[in-house]
Amino acid sequence: MITALDHVQLAAPPGSEEILRAFYAGVLGMSEVPKPPVLAARGGCWFATGGVQLHIGVEADFRPARKAHPGLRVSGIEAYADRLESRGTAVVWDGDLPGHRRFFTDDPFGNRLEFLESVDAA
Numbered sequence: 001m002i003t004a005l006d007h008v009q010l011a012a013p014p015g016s017e018e019i020l021r022a023f024y025a026g027v028l029g030m031s032e033v034p035k036p037p038v039l040a041a042r043g044g045c046w047f048a049t050g051g052v053q054l055h056i057g058v059e060a061d062f063r064p065a066r067k068a069h070p071g072l073r074v075s076g077i078e079a080y081a082d083r084l085e086s087r088g089t090a091v092v093w094d095g096d097l098p099g100h101r102r103f104f105t106d107d108p109f110g111n112r113l114e115f116l117e118s119v120d121a122a
Contacts, residue, residue, distance in 0.1 A: 007053035008070040010111045012044065013062040019108050020045045020056050027087045030054070064110030077101050077117040 024030045030047035043058040074080045081091045093103045102116035
């Protein structure tokens with residue numbers, strides 16, 4: 001029986017680790033998680049915050065996930081959107097999910113990311 005979601009994996013081009021660190025740690029505020037040595041040899045980075053983990057693996061023929069995406073819950077969504085915008089990341093608000101405030105952005109390689117907050121939590 002499934003009990004929880006362990007992580008979501010996205011992809012990025014080879015050699016992109018420093019850009020990934022600058023965005024996922026520097027802009028989004030996540031912490032880098034050390035990868036096990038055998039997996040670290042493959043490249044990429046892992047990031048976590050709270051109970052959420054994002055694993056970014058490298059693909060030689062990388063294409064960004066334009067539709068598929070992780071949906072990340074945040075608290076203080078307005079302030080979080082301001083944080084991203086102040087660090088040069090475009091935020092696109094979307095009002096189509098009842099009971100939530102949400103926006104989308106792309107990572108530096110074009111992977112779609114969704115951030116949402118329940119209007120009851122705002």
